[in-house]
Amino acid sequence: MKKYLAVWVCLGMGVGISPLYASLLKLDALDVKGVELHIYPQNLALVSDTREADLAKGKNVIAFEGVSEQMKPETAFLVGEGIQVLEQNYAYDLLNKNNLLQHFVGKEVKTVIFNPDSGENYFDKATVVSAGYGNPLLKFSYGIESDFPGRIVFNDLPENLKIKPTFSVSVDAASAGAKNLVLNYLTTGLSWQTNYVAELVGKDKLNWQAWATLTNNSGTDYKNAKISLVSGQVNNVQNAVPVAPMARGALLNASFAADRAVMAKNISAESMAEYYQYSVPFQTDLINQQSKQILLMEAKDVAYETKYQLKSPLMISFNSYQNDFEALHPEVFYHFKNDKESHLGVPLPEGVVRFYDAREAKNLAFVGSDQMEQITTGEEIELSIGKVFDVYAKGKIVRVQKLSDKSFEADVAVQFFNQKEEKITLDFEQAFNGSSEIVTENIVGKNKTAQTRIWTIDIPAKGEQTLTFTVKVVRN
Numbered sequence: 001m002k003k004y005l006a007v008w009v010c011l012g013m014g015v016g017i018s019p020l021y022a023s024l025l026k027l028d029a030l031d032v033k034g035v036e037l038h039i040y041p042q043n044l045a046l047v048s049d050t051r052e053a054d055l056a057k058g059k060n061v062i063a064f065e066g067v068s069e070q071m072k073p074e075t076a077f078l079v080g081e082g083i084q085v086l087e088q089n090y091a092y093d094l095l096n097k098n099n100l101l102q103h104f105v106g107k108e109v110k111t112v113i114f115n116p117d118s119g120e121n122y123f124d125k126a127t128v129v130s131a132g133y134g135n136p137l138l139k140f141s142y143g144i145e146s147d148f149p150g151r152i153v154f155n156d157l158p159e160n161l162k163i164k165p166t167f168s169v170s171v172d173a174a175s176a177g178a179k180n181l182v183l184n185y186l187t188t189g190l191s192w193q194t195n196y197v198a199e200l201v202g203k204d205k206l207n208w209q210a211w212a213t214l215t216n217n218s219g220t221d222y223k224n225a226k227i228s229l230v231s232g233q234v235n236n237v238q239n240a241v242p243v244a245p246m247a248r249g250a251l252l253n254a255s256f257a258a259d260r261a262v263m264a265k266n267i268s269a270e271s272m273a274e275y276y277q278y279s280v281p282f283q284t285d286l287i288n289q290q291s292k293q294i295l296l297m298e299a300k301d302v303a304y305e306t307k308y309q310l311k312s313p314l315m316i317s318f319n320s321y322q323n324d325f326e327a328l329h330p331e332v333f334y335h336f337k338n339d340k341e342s343h344l345g346v347p348l349p350e351g352v353v354r355f356y357d358a359r360e361a362k363n364l365a366f367v368g369s370d371q372m373e374q375i376t377t378g379e380e381i382e383l384s385i386g387k388v389f390d391v392y393a394k395g396k397i398v399r400v401q402k403l404s405d406k407s408f409e410a411d412v413a414v415q416f417f418n419q420k421e422e423k424i425t426l427d428f429e430q431a432f433n434g435s436s437e438i439v440t441e442n443i444v445g446k447n448k449t450a451q452t453r454i455w456t457i458d459i460p461a462k463g464e465q466t467l468t469f470t471v472k473v474v475r476n
Contacts, residue, residue, distance in 0.1 A: 032049070032050070032051050032223070033050045033051055033052050033180055034050040034224075034226070035047065035048070035049055035050070035222050035223070035224070035225040035226070036048040036050075036225065036226045036227075036228070037190065037222060037225050037226070037227045037228070037286065038228045038230055038277075039190050039191065039192050039214065039227065039228070039229055039230065040191070040192075040230050041191060041192060041193060041230075041231065041232075041349075041350075042191070043188050043189070043190070043191045044186060044187075044188060044190070044191070045186070045187055045188075045189075045190035045191075045218075046184065046185075046186055047067075047068065047071075047183075047184065047185055047186075047187055047222075048182055048183075048184050049064065049067065049182065049183045049184075049185075050180055050181070050182045050183075051064065051180070051181055051183070052178055052179070052180055052181075053080075053178070053179055053181050054177070054178050055083070055171070055173040055176060055177065055178075055179055056173065056176050057173055057174070057175055057176040058172060058173060059086070059170065059171070059172055059173075060170070060171050060172075060173055061168060061169070061170050062168065062169045062170075062171060062181065063166050063167070063168045064166065064167040064168070064169070064183050065164045065165075065166045066164040066165065066166075066220050066221075067090075067164075067165050067166070067167045067183070067185070067220065068165065068185075068187035068189060068190075068218040068219060068220050069165050069189070069218060069219025069220060070187050070188040070189040070217075070218050070219060071090065071165065071167065071185050071186075071187045072185060072186045072187060072188070073088070073090035073167070073185070075185050075186040076088060076090075076167060076183060076184065076185035077183075077184055077185075078169050078171070078181060078182070078183050078184075079181070079182045079184065080171070080179050080180065080181040080182065081179060081180075082173060082174040082175055082179065083171040083172065083173050083174070083179070083181070084171060084172045084174075085169060085170070085171050086170040086171060086172055087169070087170040088167070088168070088169050088170075089167070089168045089169075090165070090166075090167050090168075091165065091166040091167075091168065097134040100154060100157075100158070101128060101131035101132070101134065101136050101152075102131040103158045104128045104154060105128050105129070105130065105131055106127065106128065107127065107128060108125055108126070108127050109125070109126060109127075109128060109138075109152050109153065109154055109155075110123060110124070110125060110152070110153040110154075110155070111123070111124045111125065111126050111138065111140075111148065111150050111151065111152055111153070112150050112151045112152075112153060113149065113150035113151075114150070114151075124140060125140075125141075126138040126139055126140045126145070126148075126152075127139040129144060135147070136148070136152070138152075164220070165219065165220070167183065167185075169183075187218055188218070189216065189217045189218030189219060190214075190215070190216055190217075190218050190286075191214075191215050192212050192213060192214045192215070192229050193212070193213050193351060194210055194211065194212055194213075194231075194296065194348075194349040194350065194351030194352075195210075195211050195213060195351055195352055195354070196208070196209065196210050196211070196351055196352065196353040196354065196372065197209040197211070197354055197356065198302075198334075198353055198354065198355045198356070199355075199356050199357075199358040199364075200304075200355060200356065200357045200358060200359055200367070201301070201358050201359065202301075202359065203306075204303060204304060204305060205301045205302065205303065205304070206301075206302050206304050206334075206336075206355075207298070207299070207300050207301070207302070207358075208297075208298060208299040208300075208302045208343075208344065209295065209297070209298045210295070210296040210297045210298070210348065210349075210351070211293050211294065211295055211296065212229055212278070212293070212294045212295075212296050212349075213291055213292070213293050214227070214229075214286060214291065214292045214293075214294065215290075215291045216286045216287060216288055216289065216290050216291075216292075217288070217289065218288065219288055220288055221285070221286070221287045221288050222285065222286045222287075223285050224283045224284070224285060225283060225284065225285070225286055226280070226283055227279075227280040227283075227284065227286070228277050228278065228279045228280070229277070229278045229279075229280070229349075230275050230276070230277050230278075231275060231276045231277075231278070231347075231349035231350070231374055232275035232276065232374065276347045276349070276374075278296060278349070280294060296349075297346060299343045299344055300343065301343055302336060302342055302343045302344055303336060303337075303341070303342040303343065304334050304335065304336040304342075305334070305335045305336065306332065306333070306334060306335075307332075307333040307334075307335050307382070307425075307427065308330040308331070308332060308333075308388060308391060308424055308425070308426040308427065309330055309331050309333060309426070309427045309429065310328065310329075310330035310331070310393055310426060310427070310428050310429070311429045311431075312325075312395060312414070312428065312429060312430040312431070313325050313328065314395055314397055314412065314430065315433070316397060316410050316412070316430070316431075316432050316433060316471065316473060317432075317433035317434075317473070318402075318408060318433075318475065323396065323397040324394075324395065324396040324397065325393075325394060325395050325396075326394045327392045327393075327394060328392060328393050328394065328395075329387040329388055329389065329391065329392050330387065330388055330391055330392075330393070330426055331384050331386065331387055331388075332368075332384065332385050332386060332387065332388045333382050333383060333384050333385075334355065334382070334383050334385065335380065335381070335382045336380075336381050337378070337379075337380050337381070338375050338376070338377055338378060338379050338380070338381060339377065339378055345377055345378075346377065347374075347375070347376055347377060348372070348374065348375040349374055350371070350372060350373050350374040351371075351372060352369055352370070352371055352372070353369060353370055353371075353372050353383055354366065354368075354369040355367045355368050355369065355383075355385050367385055367386075368384070368385025368386045369385065370383035370384050370385065390418070390419035390420050391416070391417065391418050391419070391420065391424060391426065391459070392416075392417050393414055393415060393416045393417065393428070394414070394415050395412065395413065395414035395415070396412070396413055396414075397410055397411070397412055398411040398412065398413055399411040403472070406474055406475045407472060407473065407474045407475065408472075408473055409439065409470060409471070409472050409473075410470070410471055410473065411468070411469075411470050412430070412467075412468065412469055412470075412471070413466065413467070413468045414428065414466070414467045414468075415464060415465075415466050416428075416457055416459050416464060416465045416466070416467070417459070417464045418459035418460065418461065418462065418463055418464065418465075419462065420461060420462070421461055421462065422461050423458065423459065423460050423461050424458075424459050425456060425457070425458050425459075426456070426457045426459060427454055427455070427456055427457075428454065428455045428456075428457055428467060429448065429452060429453070429454050430452070430453055430454075430455075431451055431452050432451050432452070432453075432471065432473050433451070433473065433475070434451065434473045434474050434475040434476050435450050435451065435473070435474045435476060436450065436451060436453065436471050436472070436473050436474075437471065437472045437473075437474075438453065438469060438470070438471055438472075439469075439470040439471060439472055440468075440469060440470045441455075441467075441468070441469035441470075442466075442467065442468050442469070443455050443456075443457065443467050445469075453471075455467055455469075
């Protein structure tokens with residue numbers, strides 16, 4: 001199948017179609033039969049572009065127009081029944097003003113100046129001396145113009161300049177007839193990331209949503225595409241050959257509206273080597289310069305626990321330079337487990353989790369966010385939302401006594417204050433400059449490491465609590 005287009009181009013007027021100017025022969029045009037996108041978070045995607053070609057027996061030249069402008073041509077390979085690939089070429093020198101002028105340097109063009117008083121066009125001829133990045137030098141019979149006020153008309157369109165990026169393949173077909181050909185290649189310009197919304201609906205319950213944001217900056221549109229999202233860090237060696245397209249897992253009961261697509265309440269993730277793949281169960285458009293949000297999953301009444309943690313700034317050492325602190329506020333963490341008992345239990349891609357307090361119906365509030373790493377099933381999740389305002393502590397190293405050149409003993413007192421209307425539990429962590437041994441303590445703690453100990457402190461509502469301990473530290 002061949003198409004002929006008559007094309008004329010004017011600077012300032014773009015590209016148009018007219019039967020009055022020179023004809024351009026285009027090679028066999030192929031209809032897109034399907035597109036599959038396997039998108040990675042690292043600005044990378046595997047594209048499988050299927051088109052139907054009516055091939056003649058023997059040698060054929062097939063032009064895949066509209067491939068990604070950021071295509072990695074060294075990764076491309078064509079698959080089709082009964083064909084042998086002989087040669088591949090990627091034409092990425094796209095049609096624009098400067099490229100077109102550059103092609104006509106040293107050649108003759110037509111010029112047009114419009115007279116607004118008479119309403120007439122005045123035609124002339126000139127030779128392009130320099131393209132000048134869209135501001136050409138033109139040589140007329142009367143001299144050289146450096147700032148020509150009119151339009152330039154080109155009589156033909158260079159074959160090497162394409163309106164869209166084009167990948168051409170020469171193949172040897174064993175037989176004539178219509179065949180489906182699949183062009184596979186890697187491209188940059190496509191990526192995705194996960195954003196989570198967590199609504200606190202109770203003291204120990206939250207509603208959970210995971211949204212995948214897909215971004216297309218590849219320079220081309222993908223219509224009615226099948227999309228798979230791959231999580232994990234992919235080692236992308238330059239000049240690597242792409243793997244074959246991956247199998248797709250199924251998700252349940254999808255619906256689609258505008259650019260926000262809603263998936264099933266329970267996500268289905270397919271494990272592949274060190275990655276997970278999330279397959280969109282419907283086909284959708286991903287237009288160039290577009291971001292699209294797809295709801296990966298949602299869960300109601302996910303069990304969570306609020307935890308308060310405070311790391312002591314006290315430097316318990318021979319030469320202590322921080323031996324007290326005042327009004328130190330603990331960090332607030334939301335802790336939950338990725339299991340079915342907690343109403344989750346699915347692999348979760350890494351992303352930012354934003355928490356909203358929905359416990360007051362009239363005053364939904366954003367309360368903080370944290371970055372979550374990729375979480376597998378059964379793994380525990382602990383995310384910080386910032387510091388708590390109405391809980392604080394103050395502490396002091398009361399006494400330091402040297403026992404030897406390598407050891408000393410210290411007495412420490414820390415007071416905790418809770419202005420909330422309810423009791424809270426706080427984990428207080430103290431680091432030591434050496435191996436530690438607790439001599440006495442009024443609240444029993446536990447060692448996190450040989451140089452770190454944690455105490456769990458219960459602070460009554462509108463009350464306070466005091467921790468005292470004596471520690472022996474041996475310098476390593």
